[in-house]
Amino acid sequence: MKTFVQMETDLRLESSLWVNNRRCAAVLTGWHFKWSEVDKKSRDKKTVSVPVAELVGVEEGKVEVLPHKTVEDTDKDFTVFYVKRSSSTGSCGLLWRLGRTQFSCPSRVLRDQWIKNLRTAVQTHTPLRPHRLLVFINPFGGKKMARQIFHSLVAPLFELAGISSHVIGKTEVFSNKILKDNGKIANCMVKKQLFCVFLVLLVTERANQARDHLLKKDLMGFDGVVCVGGDGMFSEILHGVIGRTQQEAGTCENDPGVTLQPCPLHIGIIPAGSTDCVCYATVGVIDPVTSALHIIIGDSQPLDVCSVHYGFALVRYSVSLLGYGFYGDVLVESEKHRWMGPLRYDYSGSMVYLSNRSYTGTVQYLPADPLLSSPRDNTRCLSGCTVCSRSTERLFPNSSDSGSLYSSYSGHFHNDLEGEWVTVEGRFKCVSLTCMSSSCTRSPMGLSPSAHLADGTGDLVLVWDTNPLSFLRFLYRHTSTDDQFDLPFVEVHRVKAVRFSLAGDTKEEGHEEIRELSDEMDIEAGGQVRSGSRNGSQQHLAENATGRVTTSEKKTVIPFTCCLCCKKPPAVSVWNCDGEILPFTNISCRIHGQLVRLYARGIEDKAAIHHCSQERDMCNITYMLETSLP
Ligand SMILES: CCCCCCCCCCCCC/C=C/[C@@H](O)[C@H](COP(=O)(O)O)NC(C)=O
Ligand SMILES: Nc1ncnc2c1ncn2[C@@H]1O[C@H](COP(=O)(O)OP(=O)(O)O)[C@@H](O)[C@H]1O
Ligand SMILES: [Ca+2]
Structure with missing residues (x-):
């Protein structure tokens, strides 16, 4: 078995690439994909650095996405899709958008090498990216726009990330258009791209249908559940996911003294309700595209x-x-x-x-x-919060990463009452x-x-x-x-x-x-x-x-x-x-500490993002460069 360091070395790739006919020096280290123009005066030189964890897709050819996906299939080109940030007015968090850069290589062999290494890097570094998702849409939540929001804003992104381009409905097979629900469950097959994802979609016909589905139906193989709706719909899914986990663990939910089992299924929220408080408080913006990108890259926020x-x-x-x-x-x-x-x-x-x-x-x-924190200490719980991280260490003392979280759960908080x-x-x-x-x-x-x-x-x-x-x-x-x-x-x-x-x-x-x-x-x-x-x-x-x-x-x-x-x-x-x-x-x-996990990462601090963008290494700085690379 290869060690992590060996894998890092194997994946490393460095070469000249062309972006819009300008020569760039590109490098893939284990954690980042970076490129910068070489012929520019050093004063104007900017490096775009995308964390591998924030790559959404890597495709052959020159790919356009909007309004429809088109591919110019040349054998020396590839296109990278990634998370790009922009600030939003009126919200505390950052909006995420889909960034896209088309690269040209001197040869096909090099092009294939780049695609292979980028895809392998993503698979290696983001173990929580979902492969099977169960999606519930409440067509009556908020302004009754959940269906439209999902089909017009979220489905195209899922498709780009490799989530299906075929749908098998009850009797029909739709080609090239994903997620045409027929009001019932539509199983979406996979087109292998960056990831292999399978999606089941359910548009609810009554309240508590999503909860009951989660409590009773076969959930084998699913990594997460996506809720397209508001706080009420999220609550249904929360009850389904927690209830199912306790059922399977043989834990009695009624006993107020019992330590509940943390839930292995992640929950993603595509906001389409009235208050959307859970989404706002965990992402910082009410924006279906931002939330979809958090799901796609498999972010994980305990709650x-x-x-x-x-x-x-x-x-x-x-x-x-x-x-x-x-x-x-x-x-x-x-x-x-x-x-x-x-x-x-x-x-x-x-x-x-x-x-x-x-x-x-x-x-x-x-x-x-009171030594751990106080509600009057004027701090904000932001992405990477140290108070919450320390809590993770207390709750799951034996786990070094979130992947092994549940197996090592020790009920450490047994004395929390x-x-x-x-x-x-x-x-x-x-x-x-x-x-x-x-x-x-x-x-x-x-x-x-x-x-x-x-x-x-x-x-x-x-x-x-x-x-x-x-x-x-x-x-x-x-x-x-x-x-x-x-x-x-x-x-x-x-x-x-x-x-x-x-x-x-x-x-x-x-x-x-x-x-x-x-x-x-x-x-x-x-x-x-x-x-x-x-x-x-x-x-x-x-x-x-x-x-x-x-x-x-x-x-x-x-x-x-x-x-x-x-x-x-x-x-x-x-x-x-x-x-x-x-x-x-x-x-x-x-209160049960970190009982569930969301596809989110907490609210990103605008100031910190700006600061680390100046250091040009720690995180994606593409939002600063929207105008610098034509
Ligand atoms: C006289 C004017 C009063 C203004 C008070 C402003 C304070 C608002 C604080 C709101 C806190 C929201 C917490 C979230 C609650 C949601 O779970 C719940 C259900 O939301 P949903 O309808 O499912 O989206 N919404 C409410 C308002 O109860
Ligand atoms: N198909 C349906 N018909 C009626 N109610 C539903 C349906 N699906 C879900 N619900 C219920 O609708 C309620 C409100 O939904 P939600 O999506 O939170 O919207 P809002 O934020 O506007 O309250 C939830 O409590 C949920 O249980
Ligand atoms: Ca808390």
């Missing part, structure tokens, strides 16, 4: 997940927002106005704000180690728990700007009851860079677990309302026992087929309280769990 339990039953998982009070009320209100599309949140936010509600409750939390619980009781405008910053276009810094994607903790934000103007100041600070925690009625704690219960004399009344809510959900779900709180007994929950507690099949409008204009303020709110209403109020939550 913390919060499990929510009612007694000894799992209710749901959450990654972005678990919010009681304001955010719960906004969700209930917004579900009545789904027809407004993404604007429903702005409308409902204003309505709920005007209703000026607050709720009593008892919050208990288990603080995380140890420590002293803190109890607070009172009247709140809202109580929120988030495993990550939860930034989105509405709130570019997010609910907790210094939260980490993969540090095994969540941030608990307690907003005590206050006057309407002060609360508006708090809400407004979500939309600016001002510190939303620097207000006397706001507290933030970095935590490992949280419990919530209705306080004092509202308790019984609250239970009644929750019971009514659960009844409502049962009926919505077609008579199936789903919430299990009808008689409120844990025994009943245990008798449920899977023990898993799920909410109704479709998002329902729940008349849990009177309407907003009603005089009597409601005593109890609901929990908003990543855009889903929970049927229980008294819940306990636990």
